[in-house]
Amino acid sequence: MNTEPTPQPLVVAIDGPSGSGKSSTARGVARRLGLDFLDTGAMYRACAWEAARTGAETPEQIAAVVTAAELQVTTDPDDPRISINGTDVTREIRDPEVSATVSRVATVPEVRVDLVLRQQQIIGEATRGIVAEGRDITTVVAPHAPVRVLLVADPDARVARRQAELGEKVDTAQVTDQVIRRDRDDSTVATFTEAAEGVTVVDSTHLSLDEVVDRIVRLAEEAAR
């Protein structure tokens, strides 16, 4: 009889501030290792989009909209999609209006409790394993993940990356607000500026995306040994 324990699906948890490269890195790691991919920020963004659509403004109104919402998240790293109450908002959640208001939604305690539970369910159902990224994955959503990384980068590099991504659509002051002010607001409810115990810090300021992916894949391979 085989007495070897069945290996658990691998969970890789990545946190970090805006523009540190979480989404691109997590997708790259998921592709390389054949795992699913979960962008938890997209869930907060979809809720912010729905709160705006329904005119929810107070924390109570926002919490009511989020807890009643049907959220559908697909976890293919090549085509991650998100729908809320039947509307696919994959593209809309990247609009500057959503970036400007999402922290108001993400800082409502009931919203966090609700979305953390949904994220834990998605992670638990990922039979081939998953790379999940956000602000509180290493500390709250998946604190027992065998691979936990805090991805950081200097503020100037993060603003420059976001600016390059958004191009002509927004000016530097707007991008700085989206990155620096949002991090300040978000860090009131999640700890992503300092690594929790056992979390590996990777500084991407002077690393290419491929180099960052390589490092995390190596950490995953070490954890699997």
Ligand SMILES: Nc1ncnc2c1ncn2[C@@H]1O[C@H](COP(=O)(O)OP(=O)(O)O)[C@@H](O)[C@H]1O
């Ligand atoms: N190591 C890196 N070096 C240079 N640019 C990067 C690196 N990692 C990510 N980027 C780019 O920076 C931008 C922001 O990355 P993203 O993954 O969206 O960050 P986050 O999810 O942390 O906000 C994207 O345009 C991405 O291609």
Ligand SMILES: Nc1ccn([C@H]2C[C@H](O)[C@@H](COP(=O)(O)OP(=O)(O)O)O2)c(=O)n1
């Ligand atoms: N696990 C998470 C993920 C995101 N959030 C919040 C914080 C952010 O302002 C928004 C959007 O996150 P997202 O990862 O899309 O933001 P960036 O791509 O890093 O700019 O959601 C959170 O509070 N907890």
